[in-house]
Amino acid sequence: MNTIEQLEEQLAKPSAELIADLSKMDGDIIILGVGGKMGPSLARLAVNAIREGGASKRVIGVSRFSNEEARRELEEAGVETISCDLLNDEELKSLPRVQNVIYMAGNKFGTTGREYFTWAMNAYLPGRVAEKYKDSRIVVFSSGNVYPFLPVGSGGANESIVPEPLGEYAQSCLGRERVFEYFAHQNGTPMTIYRLNYAIDMRYGVLLELARSVNEGRAINLSMGHANIIWQGDANEMALRCLTQCSSPPSIVNVTGPETMSIRWAAKELASRLGKEVLFEGQESDTALLNNASKSHQLFGYPRVSMLQMIDWTAEWVKAGGHTWNKPTHFQERKGKF
Ligand SMILES: NC(=O)c1ccc[n+]([C@@H]2O[C@H](COP(=O)([O-])OP(=O)(O)OC[C@H]3O[C@@H](n4cnc5c(N)ncnc54)[C@H](OP(=O)(O)O)[C@@H]3O)[C@@H](O)[C@H]2O)c1
Numbered sequence: 100m101n102t103i104e105q106l107e108e109q110l111a112k113p114s115a116e117l118i119a120d121l122s123k124m125d126g127d128i129i130i131l132g133v134g135g136k137m138g139p140s141l142a143r144l145a146v147n148a149i150r151e152g153g154a155s156k157r158v159i160g161v162s163r164f165s166n167e168e169a170r171r172e173l174e175e176a177g178v179e180t181i182s183c184d185l186l187n188d189e190e191l192k193s194l195p196r197v198q199n200v201i202y203m204a205g206n207k208f209g210t211t212g213r214e215y216f217t218w219a220m221n222a223y224l225p226g227r228v229a230e231k232y233k234d235s236r237i238v239v240f241s242s243g244n245v246y247p248f249l250p251v252g253s254g255g256a257n258e259s260i261v262p263e264p265l266g267e268y269a270q271s272c273l274g275r276e277r278v279f280e281y282f283a284h285q286n287g288t289p290m291t292i293y294r295l296n297y298a299i300d301m302r303y304g305v306l307l308e309l310a311r312s313v314n315e316g317r318a319i320n321l322s323m324g325h326a327n328i329i330w331q332g333d334a335n336e337m338a339l340r341c342l343t344q345c346s347s348p349p350s351i352v353n354v355t356g357p358e359t360m361s362i363r364w365a366a367k368e369l370a371s372r373l374g375k376e377v378l379f380e381g382q383e384s385d386t387a388l389l390n391n392a393s394k395s396h397q398l399f400g401y402p403r404v405s406m407l408q409m410i411d412w413t414a415e416w417v418k419a420g421g422h423t424w425n426k427p428t429h430f431q432e433r434k435g436k437f
Pocket of ligand 1: 131132133134135136137138161162163164165166183184185186203204205206207240241242243295296297298299
């Protein structure tokens with residue numbers, strides 16, 4: 100995998116199960132906050148699944164489209180686009196009524212110093228959206244950050260672990276969940292809360308950050324010594340299939356890969372492929388932010404792209420000087436300050 104075209108093609112290949120799920124499902128799909136890191140590939144995946152299943156459904160992508168090129172590419176791929184600032188109530192009200200909603204809008208980085216904005220985006224806007232789409236089913240993107248750090252040998256937090264978010268970003272993510280949950284109770288709206296940890300694309304993500312550090316001879320801090328990752332194509336596929344799991348009160352589905360990944364191990368694997376020495380600083384902590392997504396694997400099957408495949412692809416991408424986005428995950432953060 101060396102080019103953006105190959106990457107986009109890989110991300111947008113639907114499984115037979117996704118094709119079958121979307122073929123059976125009534126109504127069109129609207130993706131709110133489509134313009135970010137995951138939305139464009141999720142929208143293309145949905146279009147391909149619908150096309151291959153011979154169904155006729157619209158896929159509508161909504162964002163401010165601060166990146167106009169992303170909008171043009173979506174239109175070319177068969178996604179209808181609407182430019183809208185969801186925080187503007189008039190613009191939100193003017194959006195079409197659609198049966199299936201994927202809610203991806205949110206704010207993380209830059210929270211420190213502008214906490215009020217993160218709370219408005221992550222905890223106030225969900226109420227406005229839940230009211231507008233009370234007759235739809237809604238998949239709500241959330242984050243594994245709502246869980247407390249757990250011992251690295253624990254297997255990670257499953258859906259029964261009580262949230263204990265650290266810092267205002269994670270607290271506002273729980274706020275988003277609770278506000279949606281309130282409206283699910285109030286209006287009977289079926290929803291799935293989708294708690295994701297670290298999607299991997301070649302252009303951003305935990306593995307890219309490790310590979311670049313190795314390649315540039317920068318030391319890797321080990322204090323967040325373990326993490327969970329999942330191929331973005333698999334994460335997107337599960338998000339769309341979560342439409343089949345919506346209920347009121349909302350169901351909760353953790354989404355990530357099956358492994359508790361050791362950062363030390365992953366960095367060494369990348370280093371051997373890049374022909375470099377790896378430098379470490381610090382030591383692994385006893386705890387980490389860990390998500391146990393066994394339930395999603397039971398529901399949807401294991402991710403189709405394996406950990407070593409992601410490592411191979413990432414090393415090849417970095418070696419070839421592939422295009423990257425300047426969007427670090429800050430997965431090392433242990434104080435919840437983003
Ligand atoms: N990527 C991951 O590994 C990961 C992990 C855990 C959780 N998540 C969550 O999953 C969701 C999707 O992830 P992502 O990485 O694609 O997030 P992202 O890059 O932050 O994308 C979200 C997009 O929403 C749009 N948006 C923000 N404010 C808006 C507004 N007021 N009106 C309309 N659109 C707005 C923005 O696009 P425009 O500028 O075009 O409006 C933004 O790029 C996010 O909520 C994120 O917190 C992601």
